[in-house]
Amino acid sequence: MDAKDPIPGLAALAARLGHEFQQPARLEAALTHRSWAAEAQLPDSCENQRLEYLGDAVLGAICAEWLVVHRPEWQEGTLTKVRSRLTNAAALARVAQRLELGNDLRLGRGEEQSGGRTKGTVLADALEAVIGALWLDGGVEPVRRMFAQWFAEEIAEAVEAGADDNPKGDLQERLQHEGRQGPRYEVLEESGPSHARHFRVAVFRGVECLGEGEGASKREAEMRAAREALRHWTEPPAPG
Numbered sequence: 001m002d003a004k005d006p007i008p009g010l011a012a013l014a015a016r017l018g019h020e021f022q023q024p025a026r027l028e029a030a031l032t033h034r035s036w037a038a039e040a041q042l043p044d045s046c047e048n049q050r051l052e053y054l055g056d057a058v059l060g061a062i063c064a065e066w067l068v069v070h071r072p073e074w075q076e077g078t079l080t081k082v083r084s085r086l087t088n089a090a091a092l093a094r095v096a097q098r099l100e101l102g103n104d105l106r107l108g109r110g111e112e113q114s115g116g117r118t119k120g121t122v123l124a125d126a127l128e129a130v131i132g133a134l135w136l137d138g139g140v141e142p143v144r145r146m147f148a149q150w151f152a153e154e155i156a157e158a159v160e161a162g163a164d165d166n167p168k169g170d171l172q173e174r175l176q177h178e179g180r181q182g183p184r185y186e187v188l189e190e191s192g193p194s195h196a197r198h199f200r201v202a203v204f205r206g207v208e209c210l211g212e213g214e215g216a217s218k219r220e221a222e223m224r225a226a227r228e229a230l231r232h233w234t235e236p237p238a239p240g
Helices: 010-017 024-030 034-039 049-070 076-087 089-099 109-113 120-138 140-150 152-161 167-177 218-234
Strands: 184-191 198-205 208-215
Touching: 010 024, 010 089, 024 049, 024 120, 034 109, 049 076, 049 120, 049 140, 076 089, 076 152, 089 120, 089 140, 089 152, 089 167, 120 140, 140 152, 167 218, 184 218, 198 218, 208 218
Parallel strands: none
Antiparallel strands: 184 198, 198 208
């Protein structure tokens, strides 16, 4: 393992981020997991934990700024709820997957063999580190641009939900926290005329059905299915 070997996809990733790094070593460090640094006997400054710490704070501020500017009618409670929804580990992992960060990570042998490139926690941490690297290299503007572009899907869903609860996000986060396979939603039935559609959706973990829900839109049915899955998860066992 040669610490001097460049990351092959570094330039392509920088292009996706929309930023030309003045110091590419910052982006390399953001993509370097502590397991790789330990095996290469690199100092702590060459791996991504410190950048992850910075990126977590930066993302929280950028997200808060976006919400205050774009949702002036929302009160603090709603703003806090939506910011949490946009910055939780599950949301970060989805954004990291869109950016294809997993392909460019430097992982130690053990982490590589255990599927680290697709682990939600590893991806979420790496994304925060990349945000930290962007901030150090270019300041606030590159982070704002990256947030607006790559968090667009998360922003749209979180803003639509507003102050409502977010059972889909809660279920995703709970499964990832327990190291389990993420949820998969499947439309079981779609009926009714075009102006009054009705959906029945089930949520699965692998082949196991966790819950079902119905609604006038696929999103509503998915949220109800996730809520049902969470309800069963927290229910006390029936007396024997």
